[in-house]
Amino acid sequence: MGCMYSKSSAVDDSRESPKDRVSSSRRLSEVKTSRLDSSRRENGFRARDKVGDVNVMLIDKKVNGSARLYDDQIEKKIDHLQKQRRERAEAAVVADYPGAGRVLKAVEGEQVAAGWPVWLSAVAGEAIKGWLPRRADTFEKLDKIGQGTYSSVYRARDVINNKIVALKRVRFDNLDSESVKFMAREIHILRMLDHPNVIKLEGLITSRMSCSLYLVFEYMEHDLTGLASRPGIKFSEPQIKCYMKQLLSGLDHCHKHGILHRDIKGSNLLIDNNGILKIADFGLASVFDPHQTAPLTSRVVTLWYRPPELLLGASRYGVEVDLWSTGCILGELYTGKPILPGKTEVEQLHKIFKLCGSPSDDYWRRLHLPHAAVFKPPQPYRRCVADTFKELPPAALGLLETLISVDPSQRGTAAFALRSEFFTASPLPCDPSSLPKYPPSKEIDMKLREEEARRHGAARGKNELEKKGTKDSRSNTAYYPNGEKIQVKQGHSNSSSRSEIFGSHQEKTVSGFLVAPPKQARVSKEPRKDYVEQPDRASYSGPLVPGPGYSKAGKELDHSVTVSRNTNLSTLSSLVASRTALARDKQKSGPLVSDLVNQANRFSGPIREMEPVRKQDRRSHVRMDFDSRSREDGNSSTKEPALYGCGAGQNKIYVSGPLLVSSNNVDQMLKEHDRRIQEYARRARHDKARVGKDHAQAAVDSKLVSVRGSG
Numbered sequence: 086m087g088c089m090y091s092k093s094s095a096v097d098d099s100r101e102s103p104k105d106r107v108s109s110s111r112r113l114s115e116v117k118t119s120r121l122d123s124s125r126r127e128n129g130f131r132a133r134d135k136v137g138d139v140n141v142m143l144i145d146k147k148v149n150g151s152a153r154l155y156d157d158q159i160e161k162k163i164d165h166l167q168k169q170r171r172e173r174a175e176a177a178v179v180a181d182y183p184g185a186g187r188v189l190k191a192v193e194g195e196q197v198a199a200g201w202p203v204w205l206s207a208v209a210g211e212a213i214k215g216w217l218p219r220r221a222d223t224f225e226k227l228d229k230i231g232q233g234t235y236s237s238v239y240r241a242r243d244v245i246n247n248k249i250v251a252l253k254r255v256r257f258d259n260l261d262s263e264s265v266k267f268m269a270r271e272i273h274i275l276r277m278l279d280h281p282n283v284i285k286l287e288g289l290i291t292s293r294m295s296c297s298l299y300l301v302f303e304y305m306e307h308d309l310t311g312l313a314s315r316p317g318i319k320f321s322e323p324q325i326k327c328y329m330k331q332l333l334s335g336l337d338h339c340h341k342h343g344i345l346h347r348d349i350k351g352s353n354l355l356i357d358n359n360g361i362l363k364i365a366d367f368g369l370a371s372v373f374d375p376h377q378t379a380p381l382t383s384r385v386v387t388l389w390y391r392p393p394e395l396l397l398g399a400s401r402y403g404v405e406v407d408l409w410s411t412g413c414i415l416g417e418l419y420t421g422k423p424i425l426p427g428k429t430e431v432e433q434l435h436k437i438f439k440l441c442g443s444p445s446d447d448y449w450r451r452l453h454l455p456h457a458a459v460f461k462p463p464q465p466y467r468r469c470v471a472d473t474f475k476e477l478p479p480a481a482l483g484l485l486e487t488l489i490s491v492d493p494s495q496r497g498t499a500a501f502a503l504r505s506e507f508f509t510a511s512p513l514p515c516d517p518s519s520l521p522k523y524p525p526s527k528e529i530d531m532k533l534r535e536e537e538a539r540r541h542g543a544a545r546g547k548n549e550l551e552k553k554g555t556k557d558s559r560s561n562t563a564y565y566p567n568g569e570k571i572q573v574k575q576g577h578s579n580s581s582s583r584s585e586i587f588g589s590h591q592e593k594t595v596s597g598f599l600v601a602p603p604k605q606a607r608v609s610k611e612p613r614k615d616y617v618e619q620p621d622r623a624s625y626s627g628p629l630v631p632g633p634g635y636s637k638a639g640k641e642l643d644h645s646v647t648v649s650r651n652t653n654l655s656t657l658s659s660l661v662a663s664r665t666a667l668a669r670d671k672q673k674s675g676p677l678v679s680d681l682v683n684q685a686n687r688f689s690g691p692i693r694e695m696e697p698v699r700k701q702d703r704r705s706h707v708r709m710d711f712d713s714r715s716r717e718d719g720n721s722s723t724k725e726p727a728l729y730g731c732g733a734g735q736n737k738i739y740v741s742g743p744l745l746v747s748s749n750n751v752d753q754m755l756k757e758h759d760r761r762i763q764e765y766a767r768r769a770r771h772d773k774a775r776v777g778k779d780h781a782q783a784a785v786d787s788k789l790v791s792v793r794g795s796g
């Protein structure tokens with residue numbers, strides 16, 4: 086039953102009163118009002134009709150021209166619409182990350198009672214379902230063993246189970262549900278997989294009040310990049326087969342469970358002391374849709390391992406993307422160096438076409454690739470895989486030919502590869518347990534070796550500066566854009582974490598972890614021998630060594646950086662490296678070609694969203710394209726040293742940001758940039774979602790108006 090109300094005075098508006106309502110005016114004192122929460126309803130009031138004992142809604146007549154009454158029917162309608170909207174939002178979460186999404190409120194309550202933080206349970210209840218969080222003080226952090234773009238990884242002792250584990254601290258913003266969902270997807274996918282060649286997630290460390298999360302993994306002593314870059318290591322054919330067999334078995338398991346890894350590369354293939362290889366880092370993994378209904382992003386897979394269709398912008402793809410990367414690993418294991426080390430997406434594609442032949446007309450017709458018009462080479466390239474890899478045993482070449490087919494449909498499957506002659510022809514794969522035992526070796530160790538060598542280089546540069554009267558020899562010198570010198574602390578990329586870990590002998594660190602006893606800390610403080618052995622290898626870019634191609638697709642930066650000639654570009658993300666090289670090149674060979682710039686900029690795709698960063702780009706441009714290939718083709722071996730060779734002693738890095746930092750910190754700086762770009766992207770997504778919500782709200786509002794009108 087409804088009555089007329091006015092906020093300011095009694096109003097009789099018979100136009101608005103259906104017959105079944107009592108159309109008498111009512112005094113405001115007869116209703117208990119509360120302002121509706123949303124600003125979009127700033128003129129609306131939720132109210133309780135004390136007389137009729139029903140929920141009503143008041144719209145302030147000052148704005149709407151007349152006082153309106155909405156009876157409990159309309160209130161129900163609002164509730165219903167709001168509920169629908171909530172359900173749709175929840176369904177969207179589940180569709181995005183099937184299984185990783187929300188759980189029923191009751192389950193959420195149970196999870197929070199069990200110690201999970203609300204922000205996690207509310208967004209990713211499904212991913213943590215059935216698990217209890219582990220407490221930080223049941224682990225003793227030992228040392229930092231890995232630094233990913235999204236994470237830091239530590240070796241730690243699980244004091245309850247008395248075993249060594251790896252703790253991955255994932256970087257995300259717990260107040261941003263998109264960011265939490267992204268992280269939850271990794272957890273959810275890891276929980277779906279159970280195979281000896283896939284890393285096992287053993288638990289999660291967090292607490293109700295915590296805003297961070299650690300993933301607990303079985304500990305793996307090596308990664309393939311670190312292992313392969315160790316001085317003196319050359320894998321035998323049975324060993325290569327052994328690693329390849331394990332990689333393909335793990336992949337086969339992922340693919341059979343509908344998971345695409347989308348970042349297969351050496352540093353993500355972990356190896357333990359028993360020679361067991363496990364695929365790790367599912368941060369970019371995705372649930373694979375065999376019917377290809379939902380488009381996927383093409384900005385995945387680290388550049389050197391990225392298949393041509395992704396470089397061309399494909400958004401419908403499947404297991405073949407992982408098989409391409411696997412082919413690159415196979416070639417690399419045999420040749421001892423990356424087979425397609427492009428510095429930019431354009432150059433990457435060019436290298437692929439030069440090696441694998443340019444795609445057929447049928448390919449372009451069938452695949453409808455977004456960037457086809459721009460990157461279709463004007464003249465065809467002949468495939469020369471067999472010539473290039475003629476030293477490879479025939480069975481290995483056969484498998485390589487299949488895996489790096491330009492046409493994704495020719496790459497087969499992991500199961501198919503496992504049945505290939507490569508694994509049945511002599512010599513057979515060796516048993517993992519027969520593999521040699523190596524001292525711990527990780528990509529990070531290799532980076533430390535590089536850094537050490539860079540410091541040597543910096544010291545040489547410093548001597549030159551000292552000759553010119555520069556005094557400070559202990560701190561790195563950095564410059565403001567105006568050329569003013571600033572001092573920055575001598576930085577080791579791990580220094581803060583190391584001091585956190587080793588610097589205190591208190592029982593627990595601030596983060597709640599136990600710390601290693603002093604004795605161990607002392608031992609660990611000693612520089613690890615393998616970090617510094619053969620520092621002259623630092624510029625070595627041999628097998629599975631991270632370089633520009635190791636930057637993840639979504640993490641490529643697009644801002645202006647000029648690096649001195651003796652900065653090791655292998656540590657820069659691809660776009661930065663290319664721009665760096667080009668800026669150098671520009672100094673040497675005059676102006677850039679603007680149409681190539683436009684072409685390259687068109688190719689940068691979604692990064693456009695990050696206008697704040699891109700605005701700084703204008704000064705440097707990507708120069709590589711198919712027109713430049715003639716220069717490169719003609720003299721590729723001499724051109725690259727010209728771009729990337731080590732010149733004499735400049736130690737400054739010019740960045741378009743506020744600070745100019747020295748080369749020792751470039752990794753950290755780029756990582757920070759990467760992080761910020763991720764942040765921008767996340768915010769953009771978040772804003773988009775908010776706009777979506779606003780639209781939904783507007784739809785509700787308009788429905789209300791029409792209900793009101795018809796009422």
Ligand SMILES: Nc1ncnc2c1ncn2[C@@H]1O[C@H](COP(=O)(O)OP(=O)(O)OP(=O)(O)O)[C@@H](O)[C@H]1O
Nearest residue numbers: 231233234235236238251302303304305352366368
């Ligand atoms: N279970 C583990 N045992 C030992 N080391 C590990 C383990 N997991 C990861 N690491 C080390 O930490 C590094 C970073 O981990 P991971 O690749 O999972 O993080 P990420 O942030 O996704 O990194 P990336 O930017 O390379 O993708 C790895 O290259 C590896 O060396």
